[in-house]
Amino acid sequence: MIRRFISSFVALVAIATSMTFAAEKLSPMPQGAEAAFVAGIQKDLTARFATPSDAEKAGFFRYTNEDPTGAISYANLAWNSSDPAHPCQLWYSASGKLLGADFCELKSTSPKRPALWGVTPARWDDFDPHVHYVYTDASGAMVYGKATSVKKYTGAGGDITAPTAAPLVKLGLVKDASQVKHVFLSPDMWDLIVWVLPNPNGAFADKNPNVTPSKSAEKSTM
DSSP states (O other), rough: OOOSOOOHHHHHIIIIOOOSGGGGGOOOOTTTTHHHHHHHHHHHHHHHHHHHHHHHTTTTOOOOOOTTTOOOOOOOOOOOOOSSOOOOOEEEESSOOEEEEEEEEEETTOOOHHHHHHHHOOGGGOOEEEEEEEEEEEEOEEEEEEEEEEEHHHHOOOOOTTSHHHHHHHHOSSSSSEEEEEEEOSSSSSEEEEEOOOOOTTTOOSSTTTOOOOEEEEEEOO
């Protein structure tokens, strides 16, 4: 999930160089038409994607560890959200409860912050491209939350238009290409994060007091 709390490489790069802070100056509470947007996705997404299994059946797959907010992210690689019914990412708690969603718009098709669904454009965060991967370790356990820069990936012979595991091996990030289960580009895009689980702090807040991260959640890197 592309979120304000991101681990390892993404925290160092996406937060330091690409995340804008315009949205943080706004109230996290929905304003005006935003209330209808939030109410709509809360009803719709909760009905269709109540569990991670529901998300997986719809083409989403897990790619992160649990972050400091208690969220585990699932992506579907559809980076242009055509409408509020089509998030690019969903996030779940460690117990499998739907927490929220990301909506995405590619900068290549939307050079300016999107003005969609009544949401204030400044709420869309600016994220630079990077490459994510998920693999299995020597014990066969899935390893999530890994990423590398586009520069390193392409420098190792990778093609970001059709990512493969071979450059990850060349970079020493994995030992064997057969270990890699997913490798994909998180492109240059605008990203909107919204809590689907009711949040007394506001649907656009960083954290939700109704969510208690598990003991295995990553610590904040901000």
